[in-house]
Amino acid sequence: MRLAVIAGDGIGPEVVAEGLKVLGAVAPDLETTPYDLGAARWQRTGELLPDSVLEELRGHDAILLGAIGDPGVPPGILERGLLLRLRFELDHHVNLRPARLYDGVRSPLADPGTIDMLCVREGTEGPYVGNGGVLRRDTPHEVATEVSLNTAFGVERVVRYAFERATARPRRHLTLIHKTNVLTHAGSLWSRTVEEVSAEFPEVTVAYQHVDAASMFFITDPGRYDVIVTDNLFGDIVTDVAAAVTGGIGLAASGNLDASGTNPSMFEPVHGSAPDIAGKGIADPTATVLSVGLLLEHLGSADLARKVNAAVAFDLSTRDPQAQVRTAEVGDRLAALAGG
Amino acid sequence: MRLAVIAGDGIGPEVVAEGLKVLGAVAPDLETTPYDLGAARWQRTGELLPDSVLEELRGHDAILLGAIGDPGVPPGILERGLLLRLRFELDHHVNLRPARLYDGVRSPLADPGTIDMLCVREGTEGPYVGNGGVLRRDTPHEVATEVSLNTAFGVERVVRYAFERATARPRRHLTLIHKTNVLTHAGSLWSRTVEEVSAEFPEVTVAYQHVDAASMFFITDPGRYDVIVTDNLFGDIVTDVAAAVTGGIGLAASGNLDASGTNPSMFEPVHGSAPDIAGKGIADPTATVLSVGLLLEHLGSADLARKVNAAVAFDLSTRDPQAQVRTAEVGDRLAALAGG
Ligand SMILES: CC(C)[C@H](C(=O)O)[C@@H](O)C(=O)O
């Protein structure tokens, strides 16, 4: 396996080291190439993602990313120029985010019940396309726009992917989340697409919820959800709500998939670079390790993925919830469990 | 006080009846005019909001609205043609949504702490402007767009309103919620505006959070928020999260304000028409009664507003949380408490 590694900023390098530790324990034939991208490189050289680096990345089987971001960089620079550029250039149209409440993990909910959902967030369209502008900046007549672009091609492929995942799960239930009553044009495309594709998956039951209602039900009744499909921006928000109710972004994994397999997919914890705790060795690497599980699954190593996930499940169920996390210790334990 | 009443659909008429009961108990010089608008009228006549009705509404001091919506009406018709048309035509640029956890109310959170926030949601711009379209509908080449429009004029007035509210509260804290790292154009306008206006309110401390992070902190640490200011779409979502953690939309009140006073403001519970329980007399009218409190406050009757809010607070602290709500009984109790 040829893996490109973008450790990134803040706690990124710390959690990625543990992710690689666990990956190495289950998949010894690992060839990793580190890429120095992120805030530090930008501050040093002004470079975000040189075209030559992008081309090199394309030559790998997958990418493991830690975290990108630094308070010293103005908002949008690293996101648009690096993280989102990677997602868009590598056609990561499926942003896959499981949210499962593991045994032993404290949910902020009083009565969380069983939570086991799989959020399929569109990754290359919607309000994330960067299509907007500013007119008469810094005057009383300034106008700023953001355009959400949605295509039949883009919506159909992610909806189809979500149905494929739903049909392979015991509950076979899919919920579309949008805001069709206000964003009527994009909403209509999403609704019609779900309706059309559903004809090919008669065994999957389908529900629809407005994003505001869903954000509430994620809190009051998260157990009702199985697979979710939603657009890029709604997915950004609801997956953080899902992460919150399942114990926080310290545990939230994600895969940015080019489901066609043309480009390498990219796996990253949902959390950011957390500069406040960087360098202290106390960041929880679990989300990165679970992202490694998604990576293995995506590359066809379902057995190894199961080992990694089982190691995490076991470790979480036996962790002392009061104890301070030690990044390297968690990685050691998970590597021993998964590789043993 | 000349009040226009749009009872609307589903449970709308039931909860509005109780809202008026309480209002009548504290403000006897009340002149109400009912307006038949909503799903039933549209289904009967095809009319949503005739221009003549809109003109009549403008002649009132305020509008009380129950709920609009019916599963038999395609998404967007009533929302765009009636509810949002009212908000836009009457320049309801402040969508005011308090979220307070009352004593005696069960939060779905295990450890909610004290929650007392005031969300100031922009009401006339953003992705709600209805500026979008569809190209090549029902073909594989379909493209659907939605445009978020943000103006210095529109952002500045709602930000200023939020600062004014923040400075009048004990904690004097304001949080801007946006997604400046992705929606860089609109985000920049919002950030710069908050920064500029903050110079006039040096006593107010200001924080910024991305909408995804905020949606998480609303769940893990809601006590940190005081006043929130955010755009129309983010406000729609985060106010439902805020409602969820403070006991649900059965208690969530809102005011759609033209803060300039030119047009009548409109007060409505955040919940919808709930067709599944309509006509059963079991809808909770508390959100409508709290909306009546916002109405009184807006019209300068702060004393009467306090009476209504105190009645709700007392009633909630003494309600049996297991008992089935009876719409009219709740209204009777609140009217007696507020008017007594
Ligand atoms: C950092 C940011 C651009 C990103 C996003 O909005 O997608 C993050 O919030 C995420 O969810 O991965």
Ligand SMILES: CC(C)[C@H](C(=O)O)[C@@H](O)C(=O)O
């Ligand atoms: C019904 C809908 C148009 C409305 C909105 O999105 O504003 C509702 O969700 C609300 O929050 O009042």
